[in-house]
Amino acid sequence: xxxxxxxxxxxxxxxxxxxxxxxxxxxxxxxxxxxxxxxxxxxxxxxxxxxxxxxxxxxxxxxxxxxxxxxxxxxxxxxxxxxxxxxxxxxxxxxxxxxxxxxxxxxxxxxxxxxxxxxxxxxxxxxxxxxxxxxxxxxxxxxxxxxxxxxxxxxxxxxxxxxxxxxxxxxxxxxxxxxxxxxxxxxxxxxxxxxxxxxxxxxxxxxxxxxxxxxxxxxxxxxxxxxxxxxxxxxxxxxxxxxxxxxx
Amino acid sequence: xxxxxxxxxxxxxxxxxxxxxxxxxxxxxxxxxxxxxxxxxxxxxxxxxxxxxxxxxxxxxxxxxxxxxxxxxxxxxxxxxxxxxxxxxxxxxxxxxxxxxxxxxxxxxxxxxxxxxxxxxxxxxxxxxxxxxxxxxxxxxxxxxxxxxxxxxxxxxxxxxxxxxxxxxxxxxxxxxxxxxxxxxxxxxxxxxxxxxxxxxxxxxxxxxxxxxxxxxxxxxxxxxxxxxxxxxxxxxxxxxxxxxxxxxxxxxxxxxxxxxxxxxxx
Numbered sequence: 001x002x003x004x005x006x007x008x009x010x011x012x013x014x015x016x017x018x019x020x021x022x023x024x025x026x027x028x029x030x031x032x033x034x035x036x037x038x039x040x041x042x043x044x045x046x047x048x049x050x051x052x053x054x055x056x057x058x059x060x061x062x063x064x065x066x067x068x069x070x071x072x073x074x075x076x077x078x079x080x081x082x083x084x085x086x087x088x089x090x091x092x093x094x095x096x097x098x099x100x101x102x103x104x105x106x107x108x109x110x111x112x113x114x115x116x117x118x119x120x121x122x123x124x125x126x127x128x129x130x131x132x133x134x135x136x137x138x139x140x141x142x143x144x145x146x147x148x149x150x151x152x153x154x155x156x157x158x159x160x161x162x163x164x165x166x167x168x169x170x171x172x173x174x175x176x177x178x179x180x181x182x183x184x185x186x187x188x189x190x191x192x193x194x195x196x197x198x199x200x201x202x203x204x205x206x207x208x209x210x211x212x213x214x215x216x217x218x219x220x221x222x223x224x225x226x227x228x229x230x231x232x233x234x235x236x237x238x239x240x241x242x243x244x245x246x247x248x
Numbered sequence: 249x250x251x252x253x254x255x256x257x258x259x260x261x262x263x264x265x266x267x268x269x270x271x272x273x274x275x276x277x278x279x280x281x282x283x284x285x286x287x288x289x290x291x292x293x294x295x296x297x298x299x300x301x302x303x304x305x306x307x308x309x310x311x312x313x314x315x316x317x318x319x320x321x322x323x324x325x326x327x328x329x330x331x332x333x334x335x336x337x338x339x340x341x342x343x344x345x346x347x348x349x350x351x352x353x354x355x356x357x358x359x360x361x362x363x364x365x366x367x368x369x370x371x372x373x374x375x376x377x378x379x380x381x382x383x384x385x386x387x388x389x390x391x392x393x394x395x396x397x398x399x400x401x402x403x404x405x406x407x408x409x410x411x412x413x414x415x416x417x418x419x420x421x422x423x424x425x426x427x428x429x430x431x432x433x434x435x436x437x438x439x440x441x442x443x444x445x446x447x448x449x450x451x452x453x454x455x456x457x458x459x460x461x462x463x464x465x466x467x468x469x470x471x472x473x474x475x476x477x478x479x480x481x482x483x484x485x486x487x488x489x490x491x492x493x494x495x496x497x498x499x500x501x502x503x504x505x506x507x508x509x510x511x512x513x514x515x
Contacts (some may be wrong), residue, residue, distance in 0.1 A: 006352040014340045083336035090300050091353035092326040247303050 003093035003187065004101035011072065011105025011208075015112070018248050022113065025071065029064045029117050033123065036183065049185070058125040058210035059182025066202060068113040072106025073152020086248050091145050099243040103236070107128040108217050110145035111138070113197045127211045135211040143228045144205035150232065154239035157246050176202045186218045199233050252311075253278040253405060253437050254299065259308035261294055261404040268294040270461035272308070276454075277404075277484070281428070283452035285485060287494045291461040292332055293442045296409050298331055299439075313404055329354075329403035331394050334409045339383040343374055344395050346382060347400060352400040356387075361400065368396035371426065372419075377417035387414055395423055400484065402430065408440035411446065424451055457480065459489045 015022060037053040037060075044052035079085040088098050115138075128134065155168065179193070180202035190199065197203045208224035211217030217224075254276035261269040269291040276282040286292050297303035299310060301317045301324050307474040310317050313327035337346050344365065351361035369378050372392035382390060395411055406427070428451055430436050442448060448455055448467060456466035465472060465488050469481060474483040 002352055002355070004426075006349055010338065010341070010349065013345070014338075017340055083332065083334045083340045086302065086332055087301060087336040087350070090325055090328075090330055090352065091350075092322065094322065094351055129254075135442065159292065 001097070003097040004092070004104065006087070007098055007101025008105040008108065011102065012110055016098075022109075025068060026064070026095065026116060026120075028067065028112065029060050030120055032063065033060045033117070033121065039207055041237040053121075053124060053126055054214055055185070055210075055216075056183060057118075057155075058122040058213045059180070059197070059206050061118050061121065061141065061213075062144055062180075062184055062202065062206045062209050063177050064150050064175060065110045065114040065119040065141050065205075067173065068110035068123045069106060069145045069148035070133070070152040070168070070194070072109050073103070073149045073154075074156050074165060075106070076102065076153055076156035077165075080156075080159075080162060080246075080248060085246070089246060089248060093118060093181060095244045095246075096240040099240050100236070101220070103146060103153050103239070106149035107142060110149060111142045114141045114145065133212040140205060140208040140212060140224070140243050143225075143232065144209070145227055147201060147205070147232050147235065150239050154242050157242045158237065175198060180206050183217070184204045185209045201227065204228055228229045251278045252276065253280075253313055254439065255309070255450070256295075256299070257309040258409045259295065259298065259310060260306045261291075261298060262305065262306045267461050269298070269305075271439040272461070272463050274456050274463060274466055275441060275443055276437060279389045279431070279437055280453045281431055281438040281451055283439065283440055283448035283455045284458065285445070285448055285455060285481075287489050289494050290458045290489075292458060293409055295458070296330075296407055296439075296441070300328060300407060301325055317508070323357040324433035327392075327403065328407055329398050329401060330407040331398040331409065335390055335394070335411070337364060337382045337390055337394060337397075340381065342379050342381055343369065343385070343476065346393065346431045347397055350397045351400050364408040369393075372396040372423070388416075388419075391415055392419065392423075400428070401438060402434050405429075405437045405439060408438065410441050412442065412445065420447070427451075428443050445480065445485055452481075457485060457488055464488055 014065065019156075031055065033053075037056050041052040044050070049055065050097045072190050076085065079088075089095065091098075152168075179196050181197055183204070186194070186197055186203065186207075204219060204224040204227045208218060208221055211221060211224075252275040256275070257273050259269055260267065271454065272291070272295065284292055284295070294303065298305045299312060299317060301321045304318060312324045315323040315327065317324040334391050338349070341349065345367065346363040348361070351365060356364065369375055372395060374389060374393055374396070377385070377389065382393070385393070391412075391414055398406065398408070399468050408427075412423060414476045415423070424447060427438060431438050450468055454466065455472055456463050457472075458464070465475075467475070473479060476487050478484040478487055
């Protein structure tokens with residue numbers, strides 16, 4: 001328990017101290033929000049979809065949790081490089097608790113980044129339909145953050161250095177984002193794309209976040225929650241196993 | 249007969265075709281200061297990594313405080329403390345935070361940990377810098393803090409992998425006297441590697457010399473000097489391992505990674 005707490009606390013301290021860098025990471029989601037939101041806005045409206053900002057804001061918030069979570073998880077590689085990981089790996093605490101503490105810390109950071117982007121969304125005109133639902137939004141946002149932090153931590157435990165990061169960025173993070181329903185509605189898609197979006201875990205997170213914010217839920221909260229909870233269990237278990245066998 | 253706290257039998261580690269540690273056997277007695285010497289790339293650190301649960305042996309048996317590090321990882325980890333050869337501090341935390349983090353991971357009770365942390369930071373002369381980030385520290389300061397951190401909790405076995413590398417003679421002496429005292433007072437077993445042969449001469453009870461993955465000599469300091477007909481461990485060491493300078497694995501991979509992480513705004 002103690003180990004989980006200190007690992008979590010460390011992540012938060014690092015986050016707070018590298019605020020500048022963290023603000024930098026917000027650039028991408030905000031660019032997407034503004035460029036796509038306002039750029040496609042008129043067409044989307046003409047096509048009868050309503051406000052596009054209203055539609056993509058939840059997707060962009062989920063994207064922030066995805067990017068930030070994946071990045072936090074990848075930080076394990078740095079800990080390996082800079083030797084700090086060794087210090088935690090020989091400590092008389094279970095590696096599972098180290099993995100969970102780190103993931104919780106990374107997920108908390110990702111959640112906070114998501115909240116910041118949510119506030120930016122409010123500034124550019126996004127309006128949630130029901131503020132009472134916001135706590136649910138935050139729960140789903142945290143699930144997204146946790147899931148992808150755990151995924152990245154698991155991957156990172158097998159990597160030696162950051163050279164693989166661009167590959168993961170292009171072949172994992174970007175496809176997860178673009179093929180998730182963050183940017184377009186999931187109805188009436190071509191069959192292939194429909195299957196892909198259904199297989200993408202982020203789709204369920206986006207769906208639930210959009211649902212709680214705007215009332216447009218496509219897959220259903222129970223399915224969203226179930227899929228993410230089960231994936232979190234599976235990935236955390238695999239990650240814990242991999243982490244237990246890390247050699248440095 | 250004194251009890252052995254570390255027992256190593258026919259330990260081997262192969263990386264692909266390269267054999268880093270080759271059929272090594274030795275014992276360390278309870279309460280002993282044991283020096284593990286060898287030229288660069290001889291297999292010292294690889295052996296320590298296997299003893300401390302960080303690396304799976306290819307074959308052979310290890311017993312640490314009665315536990316097998318391969319299967320009884322948790323119990324093994326409870327038995328030792330370690331100061332690594334490479335840096336292992338968190339640069340984004342302060343000196344004190346690094347210490348507190350360690351104390352929490354090692355379950356040092358709150359009151360005791362506060363006392364020890366203050367004591368150890370003073371001991372290595374970093375009191376004025378205790379609230380500064382590690383990234384502002386010099387190499388020597390980091391080294392001192394790592395030793396201080398390793399001594400917050402008092403394990404049964406203390407592994408020191410080239411602990412005094414890059415420190416001035418004053419600091420080295422200061423630290424060694426403290427370790428010697430801990431060893432006497434608390435019967436703490438000390439297993440260390442070093443390139444400063446006079447440290448082995450002065451502080452070790454027994455020595456093992458490893459070269460090219462094999463132990464070529466072991467025994468008490470006195471016996472080794474006698475058997476090699478030399479007057480110091482340094483001379484004995486040179487006589488046994490020769491004067492050729494060893495090649496070590498290149499560190500370019502590590503360097504490259506460091507550059508990449510810098511690119512990503514890392515520490």
